Amino acid sequence: MADSTESDAASSNERDSESHSTVRNVVLVVLDTARAKSSGPKTSPTLTRLADEGTAFTNAFATAPWTLPSHASMFTGTYSSEHGTHGGHTYLDEGLRTLAESFADSGYETIGVSNNTWITEEFGFDRGFDELRKGWQYIQSDADMGAVVRGEDLREKLDATRNRLFDGNPVVNAANILYSEVLQPAGDDGSDRSTTWVANWLAERDADDPFFLFCNFIEPHVEYDPPREYAERFLPEGASYEEAAAIRQDPRAFDCEDYELTDRDFALLRGLYRAELAYVDDQLGQLRTALEESGEWEDTLFVVCGDHGEHIGEHGFFGHQYNLYDTLINVPLVFHGGPFTDGGERDDLVQLLDLPATLLETAGIDDPELLEQGSSRSLHPDSTAPPRDAVFAEYVAPQPSIERLEARFGDIPDRVREYDRRLRAVRTREYKYVRGDDGFERLHDVTTDPNERDDIAAEEPEQVRTLQRRLEEQFEPLEDADATGTVEMREGTKERLADLGYL
Structure with a gap:
């Protein structure tokens, strides 16, 4: 019996050692x-296989409904009002430590591949990366023509081209604009070139250092233009690729009632969107293959997430701005490797800002400065961090601003003017409460109303008060916030935003 007990104890210690590896x-x-x-x-299917082999978090939430503030939270472990990066202030504060800086200081080679023009050195996201590649550039250049790509319409694109063409080498800049706006292969927004580059980088590197690799793949973003063979798998019965491709995809124009979309239009758009997910999922498989062929897969923690969601007709919206419905903040999150192998599903409430603490603990990196600046909690299976009983999200300032919409469309509908507000949300397992600095509020019982259709704030005033207190415990009271949702800009930021057409 004693031998059996000692054997069991040894096995237990071995398992503990493996789980902490x-x-x-x-x-x-x-x-x-x-x-x-x-x-x-x-x-x-690739993501599903990763989840089956690793760990899927089924209740994962972004801190914001669009790219810039969401990535800032992932990189720093802070909420939008803490990192101050949003539609009114688009630069990541240099005083915040980033995930890439932590890995770099721990001896890692740090490589980033961004296909979203917000995630560049122009907005402070290059800190800590040995190299941060821009997927929309045909020729890698420090002069970034991303403002052209971000232009909402032809006028903004032409203005950005005129303002930026001679920033550096005009020939290189012209080539990059021509590539991103005209010559980039149909059906791919950079993920194929990115996975090819990563595969070549993995095959050629001879460094002994471990690496931290960040990739942003943008295909599911508007405009949805998947390859025909993918689209035809997901379009409604009887619909043609040509019919779907002909639908105007301009979310801000739709918001401002510049054109209409029918239920069938949205059904077709949802088919295109699902096809984009399928296409980028295949690219995810290519990335896994590259890691396997380079011999790095077994020693790699591989994490996949969405940075935010999308409305494709839900709640009357198209795109991902102006609200905090779960359609925009509930995202996929899958871990594979290390202690997250054969971990099954976890349904605990988690946030994308939990990534820094989780990645550092799994990699065995101690970085108090990064962890103490924010609210990141490790999701490591053996973490001692307390589980969350609520998650939070913020929409600090409209993007694009109401002024920018007016410059483009002239008179805009009153319902759009209502979006000129700051929003915060708190979500528990039972309730979701959203409050705006203009007095707007909604309460949903997400157990019986997961699609958030029925506002029950009037019927449950005590629950409203309870969750309002939760918001104010997490953040300062909204009544004390600047009504515009802006923060004081650092020196030079106003000039940068003016150059980009935001001021």
């Missing part, structure tokens, strides 16, 4: 605009 490399892949409700075996 660190990994050599860390790869973080963001599927831009991937929402949880559309991810699954049909659209995302």
Whole structure:
């Protein structure tokens, strides 16, 4: 009996050692605009396989409904009002420590591949990266023509071209604009070139250092233009690729009632969106293959998430601005490798800002400065961090601003003017409460109303008060916030934003 007990204890200690084992490399892949409700075996078989082999978090939430503030939270472990990066202030504060800086200081080679023009050195996201590649550039250049790509219409694109063409080498800049606006292959927004580059980089590197690799794949983002063979798998019966491709995709124009979309239009758009998820999922598979062929897969923590979701007709919206419904903040999150192997599903409430603490603990990195600046909690299976009983999200300032919409459309509908507000949300397992600095509020019982259709704030005033207190415990009272949702800009930021057409 004693021998059996000692054997059991030894096995237990061995298991504990394995569960605490660190990994050599860390790869973080963001599927831009991937929402949880559309991810699954049909659209995302590669991600599903990763989840089956690793750990899937089924209640993962972004801190914001669009790219810039969401990535800032992932990189720093802070909420939008803490990192101050949003539609009114688009630069990541240099005083905040980033995930890439932590890995770099721990001896990692740090590589970033961004296909979203917000995630560049122009907005402070290059800190800590040995190299941060821009997927929309045909020729890698420090002069970034991303403002052209971000232009809402032809006028903004032409203005950005005129303002930026001679910033550096005009020939290189012209080539990059021509590539991003005209010559980029149909059906691919950079993920194929990115996975090819990563595969070549992995095959050629001879460094002994571990690496941290960040990739942003933007295909699920508007405009949805998947390859025909993908689209035809997901379009409604009887619909043609040509019919779907002819639908105007201009979310801000739709918001401002510049054109209409029918229920059939949205059904077709949802088919295109699902096809984009399927296409980028195949690219995710290519990235895994590259890691396997380079011999790095078994020693790598591989993490995949969406940075925010998307409305495709839900709640009368198209795109991912102006609100905090779960359609925009509930995202897929999957871990594979290290202690997250054969971990099954976890349904605890988690946030994307939990990534820094989780990645660092799994890699065996101690960085008090990064962890103490924010609210990141490790999701490591053996973490001692307390589980969350609520998650939070913020929409600090409209993007694009109401003034920018007026410059483009002239008179805009009153319902759009209502979006000129600051929003905060708190979500528990039972309730979701959203409050605006203009007095707007909604309460939903997410157990019986997961699609957030029925506002029950008037019927449950005590629950409203309770969750309002939770918001004020997490953040300062909204009544004390600047009504515009802006923060004081650092020196030079106003000039940068003016150059980009935001001021």
